[in-house]
Amino acid sequence: xxxxxxxxxxxxxxxxAIVVDGEIVGAVEEERFLRLKHWAGxxxxxxxxxxxxxxxxxxxxxxxxxxxxxxxxxGQRVGYALKRRPSPRLVLExxxxxxxxxxxxxEIRERLGHAPPVExxxxxxxxxxxSFWITPYDDAVVLSVDGFGDFASCAWGPADRRGVRIDGRIxxxxxxxxxxxxxxxxxxxxxYGDEYKVMGLAPYGEPRYVDQLRQVVLxxxxxxxxxxxxxxxxxxESVGYVWENTTPQSGTLYSDGLVELxxxxxxxxxxxxxxxxxxxxxxxxxxxDAFFNLLEMLAGKYESRRLCLSGGCAANSVANGKIHxxxxxxxxxxxxxxxxxxxxxxxxxxxxxxxxxxxxASDSAYLGPSYSAEQIRATLDESQCGYELIEDEAxxxxxxxxxxxxxxxxxxxxxRLEWGPRALGSRSIVCDPRRGDMKEILNxxxxxxxxxxxxxxxILHEREPEWFEHDAPVPYMSKVFQIREEKRAEIPAVTHVxxxxxxxxxxxVANARYYRLIEAFEERTGVPIVLNxxxxxxxxxxxxxxxxxxxxxxxNMDVLVLGDHFVRR
Numbered sequence: 001x002x003x004x005x006x007x008x009x010x011x012x013x014x015x016x017a018i019v020v021d022g023e024i025v026g027a028v029e030e031e032r033f034l035r036l037k038h039w040a041g042x043x044x045x046x047x048x049x050x051x052x053x054x055x056x057x058x059x060x061x062x063x064x065x066x067x068x069x070x071x072x073x074x075g076q077r078v079g080y081a082l083k084r085r086p087s088p089r090l091v092l093e094x095x096x097x098x099x100x101x102x103x104x105x106x107e108i109r110e111r112l113g114h115a116p117p118v119e120x121x122x123x124x125x126x127x128x129x130x131s132f133w134i135t136p137y138d139d140a141v142v143l144s145v146d147g148f149g150d151f152a153s154c155a156w157g158p159a160d161r162r163g164v165r166i167d168g169r170i171x172x173x174x175x176x177x178x179x180x181x182x183x184x185x186x187x188x189x190x191x192y193g194d195e196y197k198v199m200g201l202a203p204y205g206e207p208r209y210v211d212q213l214r215q216v217v218l219x220x221x222x223x224x225x226x227x228x229x230x231x232x233x234x235x236x237e238s239v240g241y242v243w244e245n246t247t248p249q250s251g252t253l254y255s256d257g258l259v260e261l262x263x264x265x266x267x268x269x270x271x272x273x274x275x276x277x278x279x280x281x282x283x284x285x286x287x288x289d290a291f292f293n294l295l296e297m298l299a300g301k302y303e304s305r306r307l308c309l310s311g312g313c314a315a316n317s318v319a320n321g322k323i324h325x326x327x328x329x330x331x332x333x334x335x336x337x338x339x340x341x342x343x344x345x346x347x348x349x350x351x352x353x354x355x356x357x358x359x360x361a362s363d364s365a366y367l368g369p370s371y372s373a374e375q376i377r378a379t380l381d382e383s384q385c386g387y388e389l390i391e392d393e394a395x396x397x398x399x400x401x402x403x404x405x406x407x408x409x410x411x412x413x414x415x416r417l418e419w420g421p422r423a424l425g426s427r428s429i430v431c432d433p434r435r436g437d438m439k440e441i442l443n444x445x446x447x448x449x450x451x452x453x454x455x456x457x458x459i460l461h462e463r464e465p466e467w468f469e470h471d472a473p474v475p476y477m478s479k480v481f482q483i484r485e486e487k488r489a490e491i492p493a494v495t496h497v498x499x500x501x502x503x504x505x506x507x508x509v510a511n512a513r514y515y516r517l518i519e520a521f522e523e524r525t526g527v528p529i530v531l532n533x534x535x536x537x538x539x540x541x542x543x544x545x546x547x548x549x550x551x552x553x554x555x556n557m558d559v560l561v562l563g564d565h566f567v568r569r
Contacts, residue, residue, distance in 0.1 A: 001021050001357070002021070002062040002063060002352065002355060002357070003018070003019070003020050003021075003054070003056065003060060003061050003062050003063075004018070004019045004020075004061070004062065004063045004064070004065055004348040004351055004352055005017075005018055005047065005050065005051075005058075005061045005063070005064045005065070005116070005348065006018070006019060006027075006064075006065045006066075006067070006343075006344040006345055006346070006347045006348030006349075006351075007043060007047070007064060007065070007066050007067070007104070007344050007347070008043070008066075008067050008340050008341055008342075008343045008344040008347075009041070009042050009043055009066060009104060010040065010041060010042065010104075010243060010244070011040055011068075011243060011248075011340055012038045012039075012040045012192060012193075012243065012248040012340055013029055013031070013038050013039075013040075013339055013340045013341035014029070014030040014031075014039055014040055014041055014042070014043040014046070014341070015027065015028065015029040015030060015043055015046055015337075015340075015341035015342075015343075015344045016028065016030075016043045016046035016047045016049075016050045016344055017050065017344040017345040017348055017367075018050035018051065018053065018054045018348075019345075019348040019349060019352055019361070020054055022349075022352055022357055022359050022360075022361060023361055023362060024134075024345060024348075024349075024361045024362065024364070024367055025050070025053055025054045026049065026050045026053035026054065026367055026368070027050070027337070027344060027345050027367040027368065027419045028046045028049055028050070028367070028368045028369065028417065028419065029043075029046065029341050029419075029540075030043035030044075030045055030046045031540040032046075032368065032369075032417065032540055032541065032543040033045035033046065033049070033543065035539055035540055035547075036246070036247045036540070037192075037193070037247055037539065037540055038192050038193055038247055038248050039245075039246070039247060039248075040242075040243040040244065040245070040246060040247070040248045041243070041244055041245040041246070042104075042107055042111070042245075043344075044111050044112075047108075047111075047112070048112075049369060053369075058108070058112040058113065058114045058115075058116070059114050059116075061116045062116060062117075063116055063117055063118075063119055063351055063355075064104070064105070064108065064115070064116050064117070064118045064119065065119050065121055065126075065347035065348045065350070065351040066104055066118060066119070066120050066121065066347060067121055067123055067126035067127075067149075067340070067343030067344060067346060067347040068120060068121075068122075068123050068149065068150060069120035069121060069122045069123070069150055070120065070150075071120070072122040072123070072150035072151065072152075073150055073151040073152060073169070073171065076151055076171055076172075077151050077172075080151075080171075080172065080173075104118055105117075105118040119351050121346070121347040121350050121351060122150050122155075122166070123146075123149025123150040123152070123343065124144040124146065124149060124150065124152055124154075124155035124166065124169070124311070125155070125164065125166060125346075125350055126343040126346035126347040126350055127144035127146065127149075127155075127310040127311050127338075127342065127343055127346055128142040128143075128144050128155065128157070128159065128164050128166070128308070128310060128346070129164050129346040129347070129349050129350035129353075130310055130335050130337070130338070130342040130343060130345045130346025130349065131308035131309065131310040131333060131334065131335045131338065131342075131346075132159040132164055132308045133164075133346075133349040133350070133353065133360060133361055134335060134345075134349075134360060134361050134362070134363040135306075135308060135333050135360070135363065136360065136363075137159075137306050137308070137331075137333070138160060138161060139158065139159065139160040139161075139304045139306065140158075140159050140160075140304050140306040140307060140308045140333075141156065141157075141158060141159075141298050141299075141302045141304050141306065141307050141308070141329070142156060142157055142158070142159045142164055142307075142308045142310070143155075143156045143294070143295075143298060143307065143308070143309055143310070143311075144156070144309075144310045144311035145176055145177065145291065145294075145309070145310075145311045145312075145313035145314065146175070146177050146311035146312045146313060146340075147175055147177035147178050147181060147312055148172055148175055148177070148178065149340075149343075151171055151172045152169040152170065152171050152172065153170050153171070153172065153174060153175030153176065153177060153178070154169060154170040154175075154176070154224075154294070154311075155168070155169045155170075156168050156169075156294075156298055158302050158304065159308065161358070163353060163354075164350065164353075167301075170224055170225070172235070173227065173229060173232070173234060173235030174224075174225065174226045174227045175227065176217070176225065176287060176290055176291065176313055177311070177312050177313050178227070178232070178234060178253060179216065179217055179227060179286075179287070180195050180198070180283065180287055180313070180316075181195060181250075181253060182231075182232060182253035182254040182258070183198070183213075183254070183279075183283045184197070184198050184283075185252060185253055185254065185265075186254050186258060186262070186265045186266070186279075187201075187265070187266055187276055187279060187280060187283075188265065188266035188267055188268040188270065188276070189268070190268055192247065192248045192249060192250065195315070195316075196315070196453075197450065197452075197453065198280045198283055198284070199280075199284060199316065199317070199318050200450070200452050200453040200454055200496075201272070201276070201277055201280040201450075201452050202277075202280040202281040202283070202284040202318070203281070203496055203497045203498035203500070204277040204280075204281075204452055204497055205274070205276075205277030205278040205279070205280050205281035205282075206277075206278050206281055207278070207281045207282045207285045208278040208279075208281075208282065209262065209278060209279050209282035210282045210285050210286060212261050212262060212282075213282050213283065213285075213286040214286060214289075215228055215261065216228050216231050216258070216261070216286070217286050217287075217289070217290050219289065219290060219293050222297065223293055223294055223296060223297020223298070223300075224294065224297070225290045225293065225294070228257075230255065230257035231254060231255055231257045231258040231261065232253060232254060232255055232257075232258070233251075233252065233253060233254065233255045234253055238251075239251040239252065239253055262279070272452075284318060284319075287313075287316065287319065288318075288319050288322065288326075291313075291316075291319050292319075292322075292326045292327055295307070295323070295326075295327040295328075295329065296327060296328070299327060299328040299329060305328060305329050305330045305331065306329065306330070306331040306332070306333070307323065307327075307329040307331070307332040307333070308332075308333050308334075309323075309332060309333070309334050309338065310334070310335060310338045310342065310346070311338065311339070312338075312339045312340065314334045314335075314338030314339070314478070315338060315339060315421070315478075317477070317478055317479050317480045317502050318480045318500075320332070320334060320478055320479040320480070321470075321479040321480040321481045321500075323479075331472075334476065334478040334479070335420075335476070336364075336365035336418070336419055336420035336422070336424075336475075336476040337365075337419050337420035337421070338420075338478070339421070341419075341420070342420070345361075345419075349361055364419075364510065365418050365419050365420055365422075365424050365475070365476055365510075366415060366416040366417075366418060366419070366424075366426060366510070366511065367416065367417075367418075367419040368416050368417025368418060368419055368543070369416065369417050369543055369544075370415055370416040370417070371544065371545050371563075373563055373564060373565075375545060376545045376562045376563045376565055377389075377565065379544075379545040379546050379549055379562075380545075380549065380562070380565060380567070383549060383553075385549065385553075385567060386567070387562075387565045387566060387567045388565070388566045388567075389564055389565055389566075390564055390565075390566050391564050393513065393516065393564075394516070394520075396561070396564060396566065397513070397516045397517045397519070397520040398520050399566060400412070400430075400517055400520070400559070400561050400566070401517060401520035401521040401523070401524055402524065403558065403559045404430055404431060404432050404521055404530060405432060405521060405524045405525055406432075407431075407432055407435055407438075407441075408431075408558035408559055409429060409431055409441065409442060409445055409446065409556070409557050409558050409559070410429065410430045410431070410557070410558065410559040410560070410561060411428075411429055411430075411535055411548060411551065411552050411557050411559065411560040411561065412425070412426075412427075412428045412429070412430045412514070412517070412535070412561050413426070413427060413535065413542070413545065413548045413560070413561065413562045413563070414426050414513050414514065414561075414563060415511075415513070417541070417543055418541070420476065422476060422477040422478075422504070422534070423532060423533065423534035423535055423541055424458075424475070424476065424477065424504060424511065424514075424532075425458060425504075425506060425511045425513075425514030425517075425532065426511070426514075427534065427535040427536075427541045427542055427543075427548070428458075428514075428532045428533065428534065428535055429442070429446065429532075429533045429534065429535050429557070430458075430517070430530050430531065430532055431455075431493065431530065431531040431533075432493065432525075432530070432531065433457055433491040433492075433493045433494045433527065433529050433530060433531045434490060434491060434492070434493065434525065434527060435492070435493055436492040436493065438455075438493035438531060439451070439454075439455060439493055442455065442531075442533065444556070445555055445556035445557060446537055446551075446555040446556065446557060447533065447537070447538075448537075448538065452497075454494070454495075454496040454500075454501070454502065455493060455494055455531050455532070455533050456477055456494060456501065456502045456503065456504060456531070456532050456533065457483075457491060457494035457501045457502075457503050457504070457529045457530070457531065457532070458503070458504045458506050458514070458518060458529065458530050458531075458532040459503055459504070459505055459506065459518070459528055459529045460505075460506055460515065460518050460519065460522070460528040460529075461473060461505040461506060461507050461508070463528040463529075464503070464505050466484075466487075467483060467484055467487050467491075467528075467529065468481045468482065468483055468484065468501070468503060469481055469482040469483075469484060470482075473505050473507070474503050474504060474505045475504065475505055475506075475507060475510060476504070477502055477503065477504040477532075479502070479503070480496075480500045480501065480502045480503075481500065481501065481503060482499055482500050483495050483499055483500065483501050485499065490527060491527065491529055493531050494529065494531050504532060506518055517530070518530055535548060535551065536551065537551055537554070537555055539551075545562055548560065548562060549562070549567075552567065552569075556569075557569070
């Protein structure tokens, strides 16, 4: 038995998680407290919250598990440096980064007054563990696809009750994550995490650049891939990554070789043209070619037809939705936080098992902070904001569903904050999916985002096969599926241009109040779906009642439901 603090530190999406006797007591990203998207650095506020949630202080933590291991792939690192001779500045950056991770115990002691023993878990092993150890699967194939971590971009192997094992890796400098990030920059989307914009843009184009991009990502006969390094800079020189106590930033990842192949890159301020839409579609096609080539290899290597997918590329929901169509895998699972933040949970769970313990952690996305009715009421009273207290849940959901059905934009703030990048009915903005103009209304009132980006449908779990060409739980909005053709006209606000939707299936037990809200909406409209988008305005998802109220007041949101408190503008 042990109490383990898991950390993703000095990297994008810095986060902390606390695991007590094998259960995840709490997990949260540092960005939720500091209000800077993808914040990178030491996650002090997240650590302090995790300790408070567990009712302990740092002296009662038995181990700290960090999702980076400076010893991992050490021979390959040294061999690469000797053979390729990258720029001294690039080598120095890597050395400094490793020193910070090795010295994390000293920083914990300096910030919190005590440092438990620190254990380093290889980056991709933490990813694999973050997914497998919260599934009910007896066995699975585990796969992590990422940018880079511990000198590797992919890792895979078998997992069962005895443990998670890495059998193979794709090493630096070859990376699907870096390919997608570099081409995202080339398309004029410069910010960290902008890859989802390329996914949203892709269905508007045609795959006219596939032949050129197949000269960039080279599929290998053994199921792996290599990058054409003439098109990239990351392997030979510093690209100017900024990871320390800030929103992460990186310099240009692609080289003149890519420009020679594709032509001039798009300026971020330039309008989108058909060529850009076609390139976005081609990027997605080539990514999927490499991804499914890898899955075919894994299916031939292992007997299990269950797949646990993790790493930053596990956010490619378009590809994820095709796993059962384009690979032999019949079941697939992606954790609520598949990216680097999720490594905090994965490192802690992996260490728990390495210490000789058994069992699975509960599968949940609702692992972050919550606030009491008294705290919510104090926030409203302090702001002198009028509200109704509706303690009968059926009436609260009925009133909210009526507002949604009337075309109003509702901020829905309930229970514990979601863990991971998606709003899943605790910190959500909820709207009517039947209105063809709802995307424009939302963007005008609050979101102000690109018109080509879709909004997501939340659907009652049992009703999924009636509306989607799919019938399996998708609780974390991690997969895109086709909406049944005869249903698309009924829910235009959540139907993308290609007839797809990045759905969330809502379970009666996992989020009972959100389920009842959708039920109440169906009673009024006959549609068991609401439009769900994150409760924020160009910032991290709101965490506290104060942040929710501030977002409501500075935007043109119509209704705010904070717990049992109903606020109308």
